[in-house]
Amino acid sequence: MDRLSKQDALKKLRFCLEFGIVEQHPHFKKALLEDGCDYNDALMIMKRGSIYDEPEFDVRFQEWRYKIEGEETEGRWLKIVFSFIEDDGTLLITAFVVERR
Numbered sequence: 001m002d003r004l005s006k007q008d009a010l011k012k013l014r015f016c017l018e019f020g021i022v023e024q025h026p027h028f029k030k031a032l033l034e035d036g037c038d039y040n041d042a043l044m045i046m047k048r049g050s051i052y053d054e055p056e057f058d059v060r061f062q063e064w065r066y067k068i069e070g071e072e073t074e075g076r077w078l079k080i081v082f083s084f085i086e087d088d089g090t091l092l093i094t095a096f097v098v099e100r101r
Contacts, residue, residue, distance in 0.1 A: 001064065002064075003064045006055075014047065015088070016089060017043070017047065021085070021089035021090070022089075022090055023085065025092060027093065027094050028080075031094045035078075037078060042080055044070075045069065045070045045078050046080065048070055050069065053067050058083075064084075065082070067079050068080050068082070069098075081094045
């Protein structure tokens with residue numbers, strides 16, 4: 001897939017959440033648990049968060065990766081790394097809690 005702007009990636013992610021496919025990589029699930037978060041926390045970030053950083057190209061998998069981030073219910077700042085797998089699908093790759101900006 002071609003590189004998307006931050007705004008277009010956000011629109012496409014939210015389209016996938018509403019009408020498409022959301023695939024959770026096992027690493028994503030494990031990372032959420034390790035940080036004391038669950039899928040509902042991640043879902044809230046994907047619905048309400050923002051993409052601040054430019055996408056990064058993963059040479060190994062030949063895909064663009066995006067990061068959406070925001071504050072989850074317990075006040076932690078959560079980042080979610082994702083890519084697009086099809087026109088209507090996204091792959092949630094990993095998630096991690098970071099210090100707030």
